[in-house]
Amino acid sequence: MLDAGCGTGVGGDLLHALGYRGIVGFDMSEPMMERAARLGAYAELVRGVLGEALPFPDGRFAAVMAAGVFTLGHAPAASLRELVRVTRPGGRLLFSVRDVVHDQQGFREEQAALEAEGEWRLLESLGPVRAFTVREPHVLVRLFACERL
Secondary structure, eight states: OEEETOTTSHHHHHHHHTTOOSOEEEESOHHHHHHHHTTTOOSEEEEOOBTBOOSSOTTOEEEEEEEEEESTTSOOTTHHHHHHHTEEEEEEEEEEEEHHHHHHSSHHHHHHHHHHTTSEEEEEEEEEEESOSSSOTTOEEEEEEEEEO
């Protein structure tokens, strides 16, 4: 599984606690990845930037997760295409998109294009929902689960 934009490793740590192994963390911030490494949840940590070509072969991952990276000033909608590329056919892509980013920065269009091109299909979507229940209750996200075709 790829944790795209893993940051300090919160998502990977939760997945590891649930029994997932072989998790690869990917992030642009060396200091954040150093914190993630201390958790011991990741089999591998790779530095890079979402929105650029990912340093992984086609279809490497059974699943890709991107939580909290598609938000204001972070990874662009074009990142989705590379995440699809590194997901194997039948694999799952699970991600959140901040509502204002989804509506204004090309995510809706990129998702529709990937579906029209036969790259993926939407399995489920939810939202907008609160991203943080206590802190910043005004921050809303949309959640998506897609299958790589």
